Amino acid sequence: xxxEFNQVIDYIEDHLQDNISAKxxxxxxxxxxxxxxxxxxxxxxxxxxxxxxxxxxSMANQDLLLGEKVIDVAFKxxxxxxxxxxKAFQDWSGFRPSDISKNKKxxxxxxxxxxxxxxxxxxxxxHIEEKEPFRLIGVAKRxxxxxxxxxxxxxxxxxxxxxxxxxxxxKLGNLYPHQVINASYNFDEQRxxxxxxxxxxxxxxxxxxxxxxxxTQISVDRHLWAIFPVTGEFPSELQKTWARIFSEWLxxxxxxxxxxxxxxFTKYDDDSTIKYSEIWIAVREKMVR
Numbered sequence: 182x183x184x185e186f187n188q189v190i191d192y193i194e195d196h197l198q199d200n201i202s203a204k205x206x207x208x209x210x211x212x213x214x215x216x217x218x219x220x221x222x223x224x225x226x227x228x229x230x231x232x233x234x235x236x237x238x239s240m241a242n243q244d245l246l247l248g249e250k251v252i253d254v255a256f257k258x259x260x261x262x263x264x265x266x267x268k269a270f271q272d273w274s275g276f277r278p279s280d281i282s283k284n285k286k287x288x289x290x291x292x293x294x295x296x297x298x299x300x301x302x303x304x305x306x307x308h309i310e311e312k313e314p315f316r317l318i319g320v321a322k323r324x325x326x327x328x329x330x331x332x333x334x335x336x337x338x339x340x341x342x343x344x345x346x347x348x349x350x351x352k353l354g355n356l357y358p359h360q361v362i363n364a365s366y367n368f369d370e371q372r373x374x375x376x377x378x379x380x381x382x383x384x385x386x387x388x389x390x391x392x393x394x395x396x397t398q399i400s401v402d403r404h405l406w407a408i409f410p411v412t413g414e415f416p417s418e419l420q421k422t423w424a425r426i427f428s429e430w431l432x433x434x435x436x437x438x439x440x441x442x443x444x445x446f447t448k449y450d451d452d453s454t455i456k457y458s459e460i461w462i463a464v465r466e467k468m469v470r
């Protein structure tokens with residue numbers, strides 16, 4: 182997997198001025214484009230599209246230093262207009278493209294390289310379970326993708342849930358774990374013109390439907406689910422397990438991600454900081470490509 186990731190980085194580097202093909206990435210990695218993008222995000226702390234955008238803007242900075250025109254550089258790195266490029270460049274660097282050649286301003290974003298490090302050696306409990314189709318029913322919001330700290334958008338979402346919504350969700354939540362879950366889905370990691378985002382839902386699993394227009398209902402197909410029980414200091418142990426799933430378990434397993442909500446929940450039975458949680462990710466056996 183390490184070699185394939187570096188091959189993708191080399192492919193991207195060779196095509197910063199061209200279209201970067203999801204099909205080619207699938208061929209290089211032997212996994213789906215979705216699986217690779219989710220893995221990349223977790224391992225690097227940034228979405229793939231952000232990495233590509235940053236590399237293009239870094240190379241654009243070098244070209245501007247050499248005296249190339251802003252409009253030529255914009256089109257070279259696949260922007261539709263000089264204005265769109267100028268805004269993206271200023272957001273990234275803090276200064277305008279037109280300032281580069283005059284003031285010799287520079288900002289650099291280096292090429293990424295995946296390197297080997299010894300890890301693992303700690304057992305990881307999980308099981309694979311096929312689940313019939315179900316619904317996620319809850320309150321949802323489009324939020325920015327964030328890899329560190331608490332996401333203020335998700336905190337605001339939780340605080341916005343009314344007593345009536347809570348009552349309805351509890352009534353409909355007839356599937357395990359019969360309690361509040363968090364689900365993330367619709368990961369938007371392919372757009373180069375804006376910050377990556379996702380949909381986040383706080384709610385319950387159900388076979389029922391709600392008639393309330395202020396509740397979101399997401400249908401989830403039948404899938405295999407890799408389920409990871411987590412017992413330990415909350416939230417640090419849960420966060421560590423998420424990281425280990427992507428850095429250790431997925432690369433070594435015979436499974437790859439499928440496009441479905443990523444689900445977690447935590448049991449708050451007492452005031453102790455030691456909590457029981459579960460993480461669910463939908464998977465399939467890796468295909469020979």
